[in-house]
Amino acid sequence: xxxxxxxxxxxxxxxxxxxxxxxxxxxxxxxxxxxxxxxxxxxxxxxxxxxxxxxxxxxxxxxxxxxxxxxxxxxxxxxxxxxxxxxxxxxxxxxxxxxxxxxxxxxxxxxxxxxxxxxxx
Amino acid sequence: xxxxxxxxxxxxxxxxxxxxxxxxxxxxxxxxxxxxxxxxxxxxxxxxxxxxxxxxxxxxxxxxxxxxxxxxxxxxxxxxxxxxxxxxxxxxxxxxxxxxxxxxxxxxxxxxxxxxxxxxxxxxxxxxxxxxxxxxxxxxxxxxxxxxxxxxxxxxxxxxxxxxxxxxxxxxxxxxxxxxxxxxxxxxxxxxxxxxxxxxxxxxxxxxxxxxxxxxxxxxxxxxxxxxxxxxxxxxxxxxxxxxxxxxxxxxxxxxxxxxxxxxxxxxxxxxxxxxxxxxxxxxxxxxxxxxxxxxxxxxxxxxxxxxxxxxxxxx
Numbered sequence: 001x002x003x004x005x006x007x008x009x010x011x012x013x014x015x016x017x018x019x020x021x022x023x024x025x026x027x028x029x030x031x032x033x034x035x036x037x038x039x040x041x042x043x044x045x046x047x048x049x050x051x052x053x054x055x056x057x058x059x060x061x062x063x064x065x066x067x068x069x070x071x072x073x074x075x076x077x078x079x080x081x082x083x084x085x086x087x088x089x090x091x092x093x094x095x096x097x098x099x100x101x102x103x104x105x106x107x108x109x110x111x112x113x114x115x116x117x118x119x120x121x
Numbered sequence: 122x123x124x125x126x127x128x129x130x131x132x133x134x135x136x137x138x139x140x141x142x143x144x145x146x147x148x149x150x151x152x153x154x155x156x157x158x159x160x161x162x163x164x165x166x167x168x169x170x171x172x173x174x175x176x177x178x179x180x181x182x183x184x185x186x187x188x189x190x191x192x193x194x195x196x197x198x199x200x201x202x203x204x205x206x207x208x209x210x211x212x213x214x215x216x217x218x219x220x221x222x223x224x225x226x227x228x229x230x231x232x233x234x235x236x237x238x239x240x241x242x243x244x245x246x247x248x249x250x251x252x253x254x255x256x257x258x259x260x261x262x263x264x265x266x267x268x269x270x271x272x273x274x275x276x277x278x279x280x281x282x283x284x285x286x287x288x289x290x291x292x293x294x295x296x297x298x299x300x301x302x303x304x305x306x307x308x309x310x311x312x313x314x315x316x317x318x319x320x321x322x323x324x325x326x327x328x329x330x331x332x333x334x335x336x337x338x339x340x341x342x343x344x345x346x347x348x349x350x351x352x353x354x355x356x357x358x359x360x361x362x363x364x365x366x367x368x369x370x371x372x373x374x375x376x377x378x379x380x381x382x383x384x385x386x387x388x389x390x391x392x393x394x395x396x397x398x399x400x401x402x403x404x405x406x407x408x409x410x411x412x413x414x415x416x417x418x419x420x421x422x423x424x425x426x427x428x429x430x431x432x433x434x435x436x437x
Binding site: 010011012013055080083084085086087091094095099100101102103104105106107108111112115 | 265268269331332335336338339342343345346347349350431432433434435436437
């Protein structure tokens with residue numbers, strides 16, 4: 001059972017983010033793409049926050065968050081994108097899908113830890 | 122970093138009379154010249170995978186036949202490298218033996234370096250790269266390497282133009298760059314073993330080739346993302362449906378072709394562990410093989426692109 005699901009196709013990013021959050025006292029699960037993210041979220045009702053990349057194979061992060069709201073009908077989980085993308089159009093699409101926050105990579109753990117803790121409880 | 126790209130060339134010219142002139146010409150025209158004895162041409166060629174071209178002399182060999190044979194051998198080994206021949210009398214290829222004629226792309230005389238400059242502009246410096254773009258790529262790439270390889274120092278050489286298509290090292294990544302003003306690829310190339318060694322030291326653990334692959338992938342992704350945010354914006358959508366050409370990779374010859382004659386813009390980084398002085402090299406190469414319109418180049422204003430610093434959470 002985890003509080004946060006980190007979804008990124010890069011194991012470098014998954015390991016970095018998950019390891020930082022675990023050291024910060026959070027329970028973290030990981031997924032390798034949007035499809036994997038959807039199934040992990042479906043299988044674990046304790047997850048309160050999903051931190052997802054946008055550009056991923058199989059299913060991109062924005063499609064995943066749209067499906068979380070529309071197909072899984074999960075309206076309570078908090079969604080944050082962690083991505084190299086910063087275009088206003090992408091952010092608008094994220095907002096429309098219920099994304100709560102956006103981080104342009106690289107990940108800066110200390111600056112977001114407290115907010116992640118709030119979003120994950 | 123110097124904003125003007127240079128190009129590394131082999132100077133195969135034994136003339137003592139013209140040596141100073143060629144050296145001065147190279148210094149004044151952003152050429153990094155490597156003078157090579159005819160006994161070691163092929164070994165020098167093998168050890169340099171980032172050349173822009175060759176300045177050759179019609180009297181380079183001990184005999185005309187040997188000169189022609191050297192030119193032919195170079196051309197056979199690296200046909201993508203322009204061989205520019207210095208003639209004694211006339212700047213022409215017409216009266217050269219057929220073997221030489223096929224190998225050389227242009228001729229010049231020592232008395233007319235203006236013509237040589239035009240030849241360089243045609244064969245090596247044929248694409249114009251805006252200074253802001255060169256500076257931006259250097260900043261982006263240096264910053265990404267610094268964040269991903271935190272304990273290493275990152276040194277960048279002056280960017281340079283490469284006609285070679287030989288792949289450096291054992292490992293490379295490739296990602297498309299698509300915009301209204303440029304279409305092509307970015308490649309990162311490096312050597313696996315030293316890179317793995319440095320990564321192992323920074324992580325203080327044993328790492329395998331997949332860890333190196335993954336880190337190179339993430340570095341590529343971060344550079345691509347920053348490039349896109351700074352220079353491309355949403356124009357990528359408009360460009361996404363245009364024509365493509367096959368990219369050919371020949372593993373045996375460590376060779377990659379993007380299907381065009383365009384040179385590559387190359388940034389060479391040295392990553393060093395300051396505690397041991399162990400270093401490795403990483404090349405970032407940009408090839409705009411599908412479209413290049415520097416006149417339409419534009420930078421997305423920073424205030425529009427990044428209201429929130431990278432790494433910071435922007436709450437909606």
